[in-house]
Amino acid sequence: MIVHEDVICSFCGCLCDDLTVEVEDNQVKRVKHSCRLGASKLMGHDRIKTPMIRQNGELTEVSYQEAYDKAAEILLRAKHPLLYGWASTVCEAQKKGILLAEEVGGILDSTATVCHGPSVIGIEEKGLAGATLGQVKNRADLLVFWGCNPAEAHPRHTLRYSSNVCGKFTSEGRKCKKVIVVDVRETRTSKNADKFIRLKPGSDYEVISALRMILSGKAEILPDEIGGVSKAELISLVELLKSAKFGALFFGLGVTHSRGRYKNIDNALSLIAELNAQTKFIIQPMRGHYNVAGIGQVAAWETGFPMAIDFSRGMPYFNPGETAACDVLARQDTDAALVIAADPASNFPRSVVEYLAKIPVIQIDPHENPTTFLADVVIPSAVAGIEAEGTAYRMDGMSLRVKKIVESSYPSDEEVVHNIIASVRRLRSNVIVEGGT
Ligand code: SF4
Known part of the structure; x- marks a missing residue:
C-alpha cells in the first residue's frame, strides 16, 4: 500500500490540497479528508475504454492514431471549427489547445462562458x-x-x-x-x-x-x-x-x-x-470546475483574451456575444466541434445541442457523458490529478501542481491534443505535397 499525503483534489475550484490517498495494486482504495464530491472523483468510476469513431451510426473501436487522424481530418475540413471545454483539465493541455485552435483557424472557448x-x-x-x-x-x-x-x-x-x-x-x-x-x-x-x-x-x-x-x-x-x-x-x-x-x-x-x-x-x-x-x-x-480559472489565465497570457477567442482572422479576436460557443452554435457559424473535459450536451440550450448533433464532434474525456452520444470521434484520456500531473489555478488565482498518483495506459489530455496537432500538420503537408505534384 502506498499512502500519498497532501494530494490535491481536482474536482472543484477549491483545489483542496490536504487529501490523503491510499493506493494499492495501482488503484485508489481510500480517500481521507475530501468531501463526497472529491472522493467520488478520486475513487473513479466507469471509463471510456478505447478510442472510437462513428461508422454507419455506431461508435466503433479504433486505434489512438486512427482517432487522432480522424479528428485532424474533421478539423482541417471545417471552415470554422469550435474547440470548447478546457475547464477540467490542466494548463499544459490548455496551452496545446490554443496552439491547435490557431493551427486550424478555429474558435477556442471555455465553460466560463456559461458560468463566470x-x-x-x-x-x-x-x-x-x-x-x-x-x-x-x-x-x-x-x-x-x-x-x-x-x-x-x-x-x-x-x-x-x-x-x-x-x-x-x-x-x-x-x-x-x-x-x-x-x-x-x-x-x-x-x-x-x-x-x-x-x-x-x-x-x-x-x-x-x-x-x-x-x-x-x-x-x-x-x-x-x-x-x-x-x-x-x-x-x-x-x-x-x-x-x-x-x-x-x-x-x-x-x-x-x-x-x-x-x-x-x-x-x-x-x-x-x-x-x-x-x-x-x-x-x-466561486469558480466551479477545478481549473476553469486556469484556462482564463493560459488564454490571457497566450492571446491577450480570457475566452471566446476566434483565430479565423489569422489573429486572436474576442467578442463575447459573437464568438462564444453558444453564439456560434446558435448562429450555425461553426461546422465542427472538438469538446474536451466538458459536456455541452447537458448544459447548452436545446436548439444549440440540436445543431451540435448535426455537425462532426470530437470528444476528449476520461468518462462517457451525454456529449458522447452525439460524438463522431471519442478519445479517452487520463484523469488529471490522479493519472496525470499538471498545473491548475485555484479560484483565487493560486497556481498549484496536481499529482499523478496511479499509473495509467491512457494518454494525458496534453498528449492527446499534441498528437492531434501532429496529425493536423502531417495531413496538411500531405495535401500540399499531393497538390504540388
Ligand atoms: S470537491 Fe472541492 S471542496 Fe470537495 S475536496 Fe474536492 S476541491 Fe475540496
Whole structure:
C-alpha cells in the first residue's frame, strides 16, 4: 500500500490540497479528508475504454492514431471549427489547445462562458480587490455569500477557507465570524448564516446599487423596498459590512446569470472598492470546475483574451456575444466541434445541442457523458490529478501542481491534443505535397 499525503483534489475550484490517498495494486482504495464530491472523483468510476469513431451510426473501436487522424481530418475540413471545454483539465493541455485552435483557424472557448464569463468581463472593466483564500482564512471576520451555495457546490470552502475555519487572526473560527447570505431562495448555506437576505429574482443590480447609495449617504432618496428587501434591512446590512475588520464577498452564478449579468459584477466590484474606503474588503467569484480559472489565465497570457477567442482572422479576436460557443452554435457559424473535459450536451440550450448533433464532434474525456452520444470521434484520456500531473489555478488565482498518483495506459489530455496537432500538420503537408505534384 502506498499512502500519498497532501494530494490535491481536482474536482472543484477549491483545489483542496490536504487529501490523503491510499493506493494499492495501482488503484485508489481510500480517500481521507475530501468531501463526497472529491472522493467520488478520486475513487473513479466507469471509463471510456478505447478510442472510437462513428461508422454507419455506431461508435466503433479504433486505434489512438486512427482517432487522432480522424479528428485532424474533421478539423482541417471545417471552415470554422469550435474547440470548447478546457475547464477540467490542466494548463499544459490548455496551452496545446490554443496552439491547435490557431493551427486550424478555429474558435477556442471555455465553460466560463456559461458560468463566470460575466465575472471575467466585469473584472476586466473594473479590476478586482482580491486576496488569497489563505488570507481569507486567517483574517476574514465577515463573510458574504451572494448567489452561491458552497455547502453544496464547494463543500469544503467554509471548512478550509472561509466561515468555519480557525485562522491566525480568527482563532475562534465560526464564533468570531459573521456570515451573511444573499440569495433568491433558502439554501443549506443560508440555513447556517447569521443573516439571510432574500431578494426577488433578477434584482441583484438594484440591490447592489441601493447598498452603494446607502454607503455614500444617500439612503433618504431610496424607496422603502428594493428588490423585495426593505430599506431598513439594507441600511442595517451596510452597517454590518462597515463593521468588518476584514470582509470577504463570494459570489456565484446567481449573480452572473441573473438579469444584468456582467453589469451586476461590475456594480459589486464598485461596492467593494467603495467599502475599502471604510474598512478592508475583498471579493471573489466561486469558480466551479477545478481549473476553469486556469484556462482564463493560459488564454490571457497566450492571446491577450480570457475566452471566446476566434483565430479565423489569422489573429486572436474576442467578442463575447459573437464568438462564444453558444453564439456560434446558435448562429450555425461553426461546422465542427472538438469538446474536451466538458459536456455541452447537458448544459447548452436545446436548439444549440440540436445543431451540435448535426455537425462532426470530437470528444476528449476520461468518462462517457451525454456529449458522447452525439460524438463522431471519442478519445479517452487520463484523469488529471490522479493519472496525470499538471498545473491548475485555484479560484483565487493560486497556481498549484496536481499529482499523478496511479499509473495509467491512457494518454494525458496534453498528449492527446499534441498528437492531434501532429496529425493536423502531417495531413496538411500531405495535401500540399499531393497538390504540388
Ligand atoms: S471542496 Fe472541492 S476541491 Fe475540496 S475536496 Fe470537495 S470537491 Fe474536492
